[in-house]
Structures are given as structure tokens and as C-alpha cells.
Amino acid sequence: MRILFLGDVVGRSGRDALVAALPGLRAALRVELVVVNAENASHGFGLSPEMARAILGAGADVITLGNHAWDRKEIIPALEQEPRILRPLNFPPGTPGRGATVVAVPGNRKALVVNVMGRLFMDPLDDPFRSVQAEIQRHRLGAGGTIQASVIDLHAEASSEKQAFGHSFDGLVSLVVGTHTHVPTADHQILPGGTAYQTDAGMCGDYDSVIGMQKGGAALRFWRKMPGERLAPAEGEATLCGLFVETDDATGLARRVEPVRQGGRLSQVLPQP
Amino acid sequence: MRILFLGDVVGRSGRDALVAALPGLRAALRVELVVVNAENASHGFGLSPEMARAILGAGADVITLGNHAWDRKEIIPALEQEPRILRPLNFPPGTPGRGATVVAVPGNRKALVVNVMGRLFMDPLDDPFRSVQAEIQRHRLGAGGTIQASVIDLHAEASSEKQAFGHSFDGLVSLVVGTHTHVPTADHQILPGGTAYQTDAGMCGDYDSVIGMQKGGAALRFWRKMPGERLAPAEGEATLCGLFVETDDATGLARRVEPVRQGGRLSQVLPQP
Amino acid sequence: MRILFLGDVVGRSGRDALVAALPGLRAALRVELVVVNAENASHGFGLSPEMARAILGAGADVITLGNHAWDRKEIIPALEQEPRILRPLNFPPGTPGRGATVVAVPGNRKALVVNVMGRLFMDPLDDPFRSVQAEIQRHRLGAGGTIQASVIDLHAEASSEKQAFGHSFDGLVSLVVGTHTHVPTADHQILPGGTAYQTDAGMCGDYDSVIGMQKGGAALRFWRKMPGERLAPAEGEATLCGLFVETDDATGLARRVEPVRQGGRLSQVLPQP
Amino acid sequence: MRILFLGDVVGRSGRDALVAALPGLRAALRVELVVVNAENASHGFGLSPEMARAILGAGADVITLGNHAWDRKEIIPALEQEPRILRPLNFPPGTPGRGATVVAVPGNRKALVVNVMGRLFMDPLDDPFRSVQAEIQRHRLGAGGTIQASVIDLHAEASSEKQAFGHSFDGLVSLVVGTHTHVPTADHQILPGGTAYQTDAGMCGDYDSVIGMQKGGAALRFWRKMPGERLAPAEGEATLCGLFVETDDATGLARRVEPVRQGGRLSQVLPQP
Numbered sequence A, B, C, D: 001m002r003i004l005f006l007g008d009v010v011g012r013s014g015r016d017a018l019v020a021a022l023p024g025l026r027a028a029l030r031v032e033l034v035v036v037n038a039e040n041a042s043h044g045f046g047l048s049p050e051m052a053r054a055i056l057g058a059g060a061d062v063i064t065l066g067n068h069a070w071d072r073k074e075i076i077p078a079l080e081q082e083p084r085i086l087r088p089l090n091f092p093p094g095t096p097g098r099g100a101t102v103v104a105v106p107g108n109r110k111a112l113v114v115n116v117m118g119r120l121f122m123d124p125l126d127d128p129f130r131s132v133q134a135e136i137q138r139h140r141l142g143a144g145g146t147i148q149a150s151v152i153d154l155h156a157e158a159s160s161e162k163q164a165f166g167h168s169f170d171g172l173v174s175l176v177v178g179t180h181t182h183v184p185t186a187d188h189q190i191l192p193g194g195t196a197y198q199t200d201a202g203m204c205g206d207y208d209s210v211i212g213m214q215k216g217g218a219a220l221r222f223w224r225k226m227p228g229e230r231l232a233p234a235e236g237e238a239t240l241c242g243l244f245v246e247t248d249d250a251t252g253l254a255r256r257v258e259p260v261r262q263g264g265r266l267s268q269v270l271p272q273p
């Protein structure tokens, strides 16, 4: 299965670039499953239902979120009705929405997508390791199984937690990819057990910024410790950041993992089709 | 000036790879200044004086450290005597050692190297922004100045703090490069004011690991919450990670910044000489 | 039921004072159930099996622990064998020992004791609120029930989490008492639903100290940010700190809650018998 | 000098109780200096200028603040003009307002009042230890000195930091009292060097609450991890919490320190006049 994952979409710059480029990327890379983290789509804070529709309309199969999941309250009913938008799995029972979904993929295949949040330097949600372990045990990966691929978006701060997670599920899922730091890492690899891994996908946003927000105000917060003006997203051209993974439908494990960076300031890289 | 920066050296695997490769890298890239963060050289925790000598002997001009600076107590006298080993600048007055040094570079030039630590999700040291501002005001960058290049190793966790720092000193220093997460980021760029920037240099260590430590024990700590065995460094082949920067001696600002990844599991990249 | 709870025993000073005074306190107050948090009994770090025996021998019915539960590894087999020593309930499944126990009380009564850890500014264990909710649902409180009293030791840092916890279980348990800050609070009260509450029991230790440890070295750590010598417990006379609760066996709820402070530097207070 | 310190005033309940009771308390205890922390006076978040006037009008000589100093922006000009309102001293240079002030006390005496913020589990401001050390070195305490008493409000979370601070300045100031946890501690004492100390003054607010805020909504935040409604202050009768200190004008050190708790749910205690 040919999978494209794109990291945190930030503000109008990120949204516009994503919606403009996704159809072309889908075609050029012959992608069969697209997952996009969009927790910062709405002015840097949350996701509105209309933006969700635009992103799905442009070719995303599943949208994931993170700690900003609840910033736009209007998304809550959408989380209940639209199975293609995920909030992190490890919120307590009773939380609106869902953290995992199985989507149909051309060729009579299915893929599991999970969104889960780390805990190091973050809110103490339920254990992400046990939560994902329980979720994947509900499925059987590979030819003749219930799913042919599985993608875990681990929304987390600390590289140690992300790498520990990757190794913990190595051989059990197709891809573990981090989000939340808004910086793409250059450590994409296939782990020894066959799982594709990258510590952070990076953001889809303007990289002349502080994690996608206007650099002046954001930097000032580190100099002055008084709260300042509300931050606004940077408006320069976005770099779409993420990765491309090709899996073996027989095993559900990865054959290739390659970075994707298109547009904007960062060095450009696209997989060979 | 042609500068090579290499990130956190972890354990024997990182040390051996560094010492073996540095002379060749220096020559191939015609490097004039080498800075190496070595806070994890000693079994993952700190730096011993002999290891410092080996790293300097292999061609490093300056060694930087971080939160692990004090893990090996024997380094403290060396910090007092050896101006080429830095601990973070923003420890309180009275702390042994120094956080900044000026080194001679061939061609009758000088370079300032600073090691400083971030505070987000880390120990509350003195303000890294004001500390570095005060340090760089002691020098004049560029042709006819007191220094022709300046390198800031910002040892920090959060991408927001690192990017805010880069923008704050854009145009005032040659390079701001992050360390501490042990994962190379793919966001190397020359900021609008002329400063080269990369959120994290990555580590010199085995990337089949949890930030350089053996993956089994390190991952277990996230599943069980009892303290376990002391972690040991992973022993697979290291990837040397860092970046190459070329600056303009007239301005002290950057002309080129390119990633360096050599050996081990990560994708390989070396600048054109 | 007449219940005495005493907070974190720190070092020899705390142990000696506890063992010397407990028999007299038990008698003077006609106590029927004694719970002692002893996570710092062993030089400030953990609890050894012999110390546990001494504390049980002096009249404690149950010993609770906290974040220092695992500092002395020898306690782990004791946790498996001795049901009267509890580690926090909300460690992951598979953790040695138990977090709750039911003990017999004279007069053919039973009491549930639970040890649980908060998460704000602490390790991200499992949810303490849901963990305790599940535990107390296994019992029926009051006359004709399976237990006639229930004591929750909430080992936590933040006053907000402790008070939120107290109100969440108000009317459902006999006592919610905090530990971990090592400072007794003066907010003992019976909450509107009938549960006795105090934000922190305080420690059994020398209050001319930094939370029981020698003040010189402990204060120095805030001035210098390098790790220093290992801290040692202060050796002055301990103040035993805790509280006395009298419950109604018919309802399991509280009739009286009063502070206990005896010996050492703090203001002295003992309940009327 | 006879000093009354009252902890964080929370919402209308705290303000009304304070304004109603302060004149009587001043008279009954023959108080010569009143310091009130009022960082939560405005619906739990910050202090408005009118509230500041009301509190000063009721008999406070100095108002201190904390991490909520900036919640009501209208206070910023007042901080510039009104020397009797302090924000924490250890904000960076350039922050509006001041963190220390000297006020005249009847009998031709003067008192220094300092507000400073801790860093453990809080924002990384400048070093509170060195900041206060520098401030008190500007004054000479005692008969014939520039001040006859000095009061430090250490707004901090962790008991370890507060106790380390108290011991660090023992013998150098009249009183170190903590604020911020909103729970009075029962560890008031005169430290060996002569400084009065209490880990936390407690709040002036309704103690059937979560640190002064309505308990239902506040507790729910620990059960659900989605952000909920904005918290509102609890409206039951407040307990005024704080302490009374009597110092020796000759030395500036403490002769007596006693708790004050009046009104509302907590156990009542007032010093003998």
C-alpha cells in the first residue's frame, strides 16, 4: 500500500498549500491512503468543520489531531459523526469522538489509522503504549487479515518517548510517525522488525516562524515573561512536510520510507514515484 | 569560514565513529572549525577527561556539553583548565568552567563558540536569551572585528524555544544549532537575516536505540513505571550527525548550510566539498 | 472507628520518633486503625523490610508509600508477601505489590486502605480518579457493608488535584488525606458529603530541614544547579504529623477530624481523647 | 513591629471578607504593617485597579501578586504608578512595575516588602534566590538601619523550594512566607537564625472549593481531559488565612509567629493580642 502522511497543518498558509498540492501529490506518487494531522489548521489552534471538509475534499482519507483537538468547539459534533476525523485515542472513556478508524483502500484492502498522544512533557492522559496495544490487538495485519496496513500518529514532545514507542510496536504496525514538534526529523528508517518510523513528520506551514506562528510575537514570549498578544500564524509560503511509505500487503510491513518536503523554505525532497 | 558541527556523541559507538571519521571529514570538507557536543560520550552520561582528549585529538576544536555536563565529576577540573571544553553558559555565577570561548582559526581569524541551555521542559537556569545577548555583545563579528564567525549550540528540548532563539539572534551570529533531542532535524536553512539554523543536529550514536541507549531497557521504562536497570548505550554502528556551514568572513553570516549524516542506519548525506 | 494517619516518615529521626510514640498515641487516643506513610523512612529514600517490620511492630496496621516506593529494591518481595504494605494503586498492571487492602479492625469491622498517586507535576501513572473509583466500587461502606471505613492516602504535589480528589469522593469514603509535600496543612475539615479531608498530613521528621533533608545541602541545590552530594536526612527531633479521624460505623463517614502534631519544632496539638 | 500577612484573595467571597474584616483585625491585633496577596481577587484571575484601591482602602499597606499578576491588563498602569502594589521581583528587566518596596510604618520606622516567584513546577523566571539576595543587600535591617523589618512573599509551588528559601535567608529577613498553593500550612515557626517562616499562608477564599474555584467544574477537569467551561470562584463564606508576626525593631528578627484563620469552614485561630 502506498501511504502519504503529512504533519500538523498550521493556519491559512498550511491549509492553502495542502489543499492546492494534495491532488497532485496523490497522483504523482500514486498514493492509496493519505493521513493528515490538522490540529493547528484554524489560526494555529484547532480545526473547524469546514476546514476538515476542505482537507478531506482535497484527498485526505483520515485527519488526525492532538493536544489542540478541542480548541475549536464546533469540531466536537463532527468528531461524533465523521469517522474520518480522529482525536487521540488515550483520552478517558466518555470523551467525544474516536482515536482509531479502519478505512477502505482501493483493491479491497483496509487500513487502520490511530492517533495517540504521548505523556512526557504533556498532559497525563491514559497510557499510550497500552492503549495502542489494545487497539491493534483488535485487528489482524496482513494478507487474509482484517487490515493490510496500520498507521500510528504519535503526537508527542519527547524523542525518547517516540523512539520507545516505535520500537515497542516494531513488527506490529506499518508506520509509527511522530507529530507535534512541527519540525521534520531526518531519521526516517525501517526498524529491524519492519515498521517504518520517523520521529516527527514536521508541519505543513511557514518555516520562517516559531513552529508556524509569527516569529516576532512568539520570540518575544521568551524574552518577556508577561503574556502578550495572541499569536497568529505566519503567512509565508508553507512547506508541506511528511513522509511516504510503501508497505507489503502480504505482511503489512514497510518496504520503503522516504521524506516529503515540498514548497516554502525547507530543502525539497520527493520520493521517486 | 568552513564549519562542521556534530551533535551529541553517545557512548563507545559514537566515540569510536567520531574519532575514526573526523580526520577524514575535516580533510574532505576542508573544515576550518569543528565543534562537537559530547555530553553523552561516557556510557551515555557525561564526558571523561580522557575521552575529551581523544575527541580534541581527532580534530575537534571545541567540545560542548549540556544537561549531562556534570555526570562525570572528573571533568570539572578539566573544565577549569581546558578552554576548549564548554559547559552551558547560563549556569549561575560561580559554576566551574566557562560557556563561551574564542578560538583561533587558520588565516588569522577567530571564532566564538557558545554553549547554552534552554529552559522549556528543562532545569530553570539563567535566561539563555539574555545570557547569549550579553556574550555576543562582547565581540564584534566580521572583517575587522574581533571574531569572524560565531557558533551557538543551544542545548534544549522544545522546538519552539529553539526557533525563537534562532530568530532572536538572526543576523547577529553565524550559526544557531540545537542539540539534546538526539534526532537530526531536516529544517536546516539560512534565516532571513543571514544566520544558519537547524533545530537539532542529531546525535553521533546508534539509531537503532532510544536516543542512543539500548532500546529494550529504555522502552520498558515507558511500559513499567518502576525504575529499572541503569541504561546502557546501544552498540550498533553510529551515524555521525551534524551540519556543515560556510560563512562569509566579511560579515560573519552564512552562505551555505547543509546536513551531514554518515555511517549507521540513517540516510546518508554529505555536502559537496 | 477511631483512625490515626501519620505522614511521610523521614529517616532515622522520623522512624525513631514514630516507633517510640506510636504505642502511647494508640492508647491515649484509643485508636483502632493506624496508617503510616513511610516512603522516606530509609535515609529519605524508600523503605527497607526491617524498617517496615519495626513500624508494623510499633502499631501501624498499614504502611503506604509513594513516588519513593522503589528506592529500596529489597522491599519488592515484601510488597508481594505482606498485604499490609501498599504501593500506589495506579501503577500499571503487572507492577509488584498492591495499592489497596482490607484490614480487620476490632469489633468485627473492616477498613479499606488505598494508596494512590497524583499526576500533576508527577509521573504520568494511570488515572488516580478512575483507579480509586474502580477500587471503592468493589466494596460497600457502612453497617452491613463489606467495610466500615475507608482511608485514601493521595500522594500528590498539587493542592488543586488533592482538593479535586477530595470533592470527587466526598460521601464515598471516610478520609482523603494527602501526602508527599512533607508539610502539614491546616485545612482539615469534614467535606459537605461527610468525608474527612486534609490536603497534606505533613511528615514525621525534623522540621529544621528541607522536607526532612539536611538544610545546607538541600538549599545549596537551589543556588547552584550542578548536582551536589547525596542528601542526607536531618537529624533533629522529629515532629510526628498527621490527623485523627473518628467515623460513624453506620455510614462510614466522618464525625471528627483533628490534626496531630507531637514533638519537635512545630506547634503541638493532640485531639481530646 | 506587628505584621499581618494574608494569603491569596480569591474572587468576591475573598474580597468581601477581607474588606469587611481587615479594619477590625488591624485594630484587635494592633497591627502596624499589613501585606495582602491579591493575585486572584478578580474572579480568580488577577487584580483590577478598583479592587486594589478597595483592598488598600481597607487597611492593606502593600499588595503582592504572583503568576496571575497579568491576568487583568488594566493593572499594568497601576503597577507603574502605585508603589504599594508589587509583582514578583524576578521578572526580566523591563517588566512593568516593581517587586520590592519600602513603606513607612508608624514610629518613624520602615519595612521592606518583597514579592518573588519560585521556579519549581512554575515558569522559569530569573533566579529568585539571587534576586532576593541582591534586593536585601540594598538595605540594612534593624535599629539604626534603613529598614526595621522585611517581609518576603515567596509565591511558589514546591515545599522544598520554599523551605530552601527560608533557610537561605534565615537571620537576614523578618519573615519568609509562601503563597500560591491556596492552602494554609501548619508549620509556622521561627527558624534558628530568627526569621519567621510558614510554607504557605493559605488563601482568603471559600474552602469548599478547589483552591477557591467552584468544585464541580474544577474537579471535572481531572476526570475529563478536554478543556471545559471557564472556572468561576466559589461563593461560600471565605476563611481569611495568613499569619501574624511580631518582630524586634532592634534586630528586625521575629519574636512571635502565629497563624490567623477567621471565618468560613476552616478551624478558627487568632493570636492573643
Ligand SMILES: [Fe+2]
Residues within 6 Å of the ligand: A039, A066, A067, A068, A155, A179, A180
Ligand atoms: Fe500538538
Ligand SMILES: [Fe+2]
Residues within 6 Å of the ligand: A008, A039, A040, A066, A180, A181, A182
Ligand atoms: Fe501541532
Ligand SMILES: [Fe+2]
Residues within 6 Å of the ligand: B039, B066, B067, B068, B155, B179, B180
Ligand atoms: Fe542533553
Ligand SMILES: [Fe+2]
Residues within 6 Å of the ligand: B008, B039, B040, B066, B180, B181, B182
Ligand atoms: Fe545529549
Ligand SMILES: [Fe+2]
Residues within 6 Å of the ligand: C039, C066, C067, C068, C155, C179, C180
Ligand atoms: Fe513523595
Ligand SMILES: [Fe+2]
Residues within 6 Å of the ligand: C008, C039, C040, C066, C180, C181, C182
Ligand atoms: Fe515523602
Ligand SMILES: [Fe+2]
Residues within 6 Å of the ligand: D008, D039, D040, D066, D180, D181, D182
Ligand atoms: Fe493564588
Ligand SMILES: [Fe+2]
Residues within 6 Å of the ligand: D039, D066, D067, D068, D155, D179, D180
Ligand atoms: Fe499563584
